[in-house]
Amino acid sequence: DAGVTQSPTHLIKTRGQHVTLRCSPISGHKSVSWYQQVLGQGPQFIFQYYEKEERGRGNFPDRFSARQFPNYSSELNVNALLLGDSALYLCASSLVRGVLEQYFGPGTRLTVT
Amino acid sequence: AQSVAQPEDQVNVAEGNPLTVKCTYSVSGNPYLFWYVQYPNRGLQFLLKYITGDNLVKGSYGFEAEFNKSQTSFHLKKPSALVSDSALYFCAVRGNRDDKIIFGKGTRLHILP
Numbered sequence: 001d002a003g004v005t006q007s008p009t010h011l012i013k014t015r016g017q018h019v020t021l022r023c024s025p026i027s028g029h030k031s032v033s034w035y036q037q038v039l040g041q042g043p044q045f046i047f048q049y050y051e052k053e054e055r056g057r058g059n060f061p062d063r064f065s066a067r068q069f070p071n072y073s074s075e076l077n078v079n080a081l082l083l084g085d086s087a088l089y090l091c092a093s094s095l096v097r098g099v100l101e102q103y104f105g106p107g108t109r110l111t112v113t
Numbered sequence: 114a115q116s117v118a119q120p121e122d123q124v125n126v127a128e129g130n131p132l133t134v135k136c137t138y139s140v141s142g143n144p145y146l147f148w149y150v151q152y153p154n155r156g157l158q159f160l161l162k163y164i165t166g167d168n169l170v171k172g173s174y175g176f177e178a179e180f181n182k183s184q185t186s187f188h189l190k191k192p193s194a195l196v197s198d199s200a201l202y203f204c205a206v207r208g209n210r211d212d213k214i215i216f217g218k219g220t221r222l223h224i225l226p
Contacts, residue, residue: 004156033214042117042203042216043157056213090156100145100164100207102214104156 002027004093004105012111013081021076021108025093031055032074033102034066035090043090049074050096078110086112115140117206119217126194127225134189134220136204146187147205147214148178157203163187174198194224 005024013019025032031050035043048056049068063079072093078085088109092102116139126132138144145164149157161172168180178189187204204217 035216040218042205042218045213045215048213058213092157100147100162101159103159104149106154106156 004091004103006089006091006105006108008108009106010109010111012113014113015081015083017081018077018079019081019110021078021089021091021110023074023076023091023093023105025072025074025091026103029093029095029103030072031094031096032068032072033092033094034074034076035092036060037088037090037107039087046076081112083112086110115206115208115213115215117204117215117217119202119204119220121220122218123221123223125223125225128196129193132189132191132194132198132222132224134202134204134222136187136189136217137185138187138204138206139185140206140208142208144187145207146178146180147207148172148176148187148189149203149205149216151201151203151219160189160202196224196226198222199224 007022033048034046037043045058046060047066052068066076068074088107090107091105094102118137147162148160151157160176161170163170163180171177176191201219203219205214207214
């Protein structure tokens with residue numbers, strides 16, 4: 001069975017640009033969460049989506065937005081990129097909202113120059 | 114506010130010896146506690162979780178963790194370390210009021226041959 005997939009694997013952007021990251025959850029999973037992992041730190045919660053609605057938001061600026069599609073895949077969008085947005089962006093899926101086991105994808109490494 | 118502390122940046126253990134990776138937490142209400150492992154250039158892999166019940170939780174790859182409510186700790190343990198256990202380990206906590214998971218900063222485990 002396929003696990004959580006994310007695309008692209010790596011991405012290099014320039015300050016001020018916009019980026020879209022994509023995530024496909026495990027088949028049958030309806031909840032997707034996004035995390036930012038800066039080098040040397042633990043993942044930080046950005047968003048959770050369940051049944052196409054935002055169910056939770058971390059302490060990130062409005063430059064960060066996300067959405068979930070009818071097939072439960074998800075996009076994370078970041079506008080006006082800053083150098084500090086350089087990080088590994090992780091997507092995690094779970095069967096339903098409130099289920100405690102989350103399964104993580106391999107991440108997208110974003111570098112902002 | 115929820116928080117997780119992993120007091121050791123790095124733990125070195127000789128192969129075959131027991132290992133402990135420490136974690137303490139702060140959360141309102143009853144905690145849901147997790148351990149994840151991250152190998153280089155990979156996403157996070159779930160090891161084990163504590164929800165309720167027996168304070169000793171057994172997980173993947175021979176790992177276990179002990180929940181101690183009075184000390185607000187959830188230390189990860191393994192009776193006999195393997196070189197392949199060398200990786201970055203994250204403790205995480207979720208309160209029972211929302212789905213946000215808070216991660217510690219991680220502990221790098223080195224198993225010496």
